[in-house]
Amino acid sequence: MALSDPMGITAQGLPTLQRTTIRADVAELDRIATEQNVTLILLGLPLHMDGNESRQSKYTREFAEYLTGRTGREVKFWDERMTSIEAGRVLKESGISIAKRAKAVDKLSAQILLESYLGSLGNTWGDDGYESPLE
Numbered sequence: 001m002a003l004s005d006p007m008g009i010t011a012q013g014l015p016t017l018q019r020t021t022i023r024a025d026v027a028e029l030d031r032i033a034t035e036q037n038v039t040l041i042l043l044g045l046p047l048h049m050d051g052n053e054s055r056q057s058k059y060t061r062e063f064a065e066y067l068t069g070r071t072g073r074e075v076k077f078w079d080e081r082m083t084s085i086e087a088g089r090v091l092k093e094s095g096i097s098i099a100k101r102a103k104a105v106d107k108l109s110a111q112i113l114l115e116s117y118l119g120s121l122g123n124t125w126g127d128d129g130y131e132s133p134l135e
Contacts, residue, residue, distance in 0.1 A: 043064055
């Protein structure tokens with residue numbers, strides 16, 4: 001999981017949600033979303049490399065429908081192709097051990113997915129009137 005800042009500029013990784021049951025998973029997501037004032041939930045959409053939807057895409061869409069019904073929050077989908085590969089590459093380049101990489105890949109994948117979505121909106125430092133506090 002990952003969370004953006006209130007202005008939608010940066011993405012911070014959150015601990016991975018350990019799946020149990022759909023009902024419990026949605027309740028936990030709703031709790032976190034309420035606690036963090038989340039209005040939009042972004043789900044990675046698993047696509048085949050050719051861009052066609054996979055069987056898992058169908059399950060993801062069904063989960064999103066249930067999630068929206070239970071939380072009342074808008075759910076959007078974002079192409080998740082290559083996020084795990086990119087996360088693995090970044091973690092490997094960082095030099096951390098294989099065991100630590102395995103634990104961190106989901107968190108970083110979620111962060112990469114959210115950063116990609118936020119970047120598509122143009123809400124980055126230096127764009128749309130935002131200025132970096134480091135400049």
